[in-house]
Amino acid sequence: MNVLCAEHENILGMCWLPKDDVWTSKAKLNFSSKRRGIHLEDDLKEEQLHLIPDNLTHRMVLSQVAGIYHHLGLISPNILSAKILMRSTCSKEIQNGWDEPMSEEMRVKWIQFFRGLYESQSITFKRCIMPENAEGDPILVIFSDGSQPTYSACAYIRCQTNKNTYESNIAIGKNRIAPTKQLSTPRLELCGAVLASRLVTELDFRFSKIVHIIDSMIVRAQIQ
Structure with a gap:
């Protein structure tokens, strides 16, 4: 279950829930176009993962991974999965170009990673x-x-x-x-x-x- 609520603060890439005084991660995915550096559409919710583009490119996933920041490393396993996937993606398919759609096999792996990001929102860590x-x-x-x-x-x-x-x-x-x-x-x-x-x-x-x-x-x- 997603523990995020309306009353939270974003600090150092994590969400702080003052009521329970705990940390939790926050997944943020947005594949829409930008205008003046701002996405034209809202971030995807967990139930909207089916809206991930069919023509998913290497540049798209790199942009999403680059936006993940967590100083304390409490969700390091998730981030590590992204690093491994990026290396695998670059070594096998990047010869086709950053803006060429990746293979369906690799796309499925990235969707699994993105789903894991949302699932990690249910994990909390004590701030104190x-x-x-x-x-x-x-x-x-x-x-x-x-x-x-x-x-x-x-x-x-x-x-x-x-x-x-x-x-x-x-x-x-x-x-x-x-x-x-x-x-x-x-x-x-x-x-x-x-x-x-x-x-x-x-x-x-x-x-x-x-x-x-x-x-x-x-x-x-x-x-x-």
Whole structure:
């Protein structure tokens, strides 16, 4: 169910719902022509995805993807899907030109991506990641991984709320698409660990402990 309502604020590419004090994403698709930089028609709603042009071009999807901005990276999986699709689109079909209709197979994949954007609007994230009853300094837990064709990292803040109770909230996430030059999986996992280490500098908190979690003994050995 779409949680967007009339009372929301757009901040850093996300929607803030003050009533519940949560973040949620907002899908925005518009394939209509522009006049003086403004679309002539309203943005598409979720039930209007069938109105996506049959002659969908590479320039059209690039314009839609370029309009997605999310500083905190809470919907990184969706954005990563777009990066992978763009690379696949460019490597296979761009020889025909940016304004030539893409193949039906690729068009179906892009429609699935756009549908996923609307579905992600039902996911909410707490704006305040530090609960009011937190005791002491929190723990920062960072996960990282890498494989073909991407590597990524995300950070959670874990707070103790009483003697035996803890609360964890996601704080930030980052991902990168792997270079076109083929890299081994251990090398990509190491890139993910480097990305994880950089997340620490983006969080202005004092932590009692910072824990980096990886699932590769090879990367651990490389770091050591």
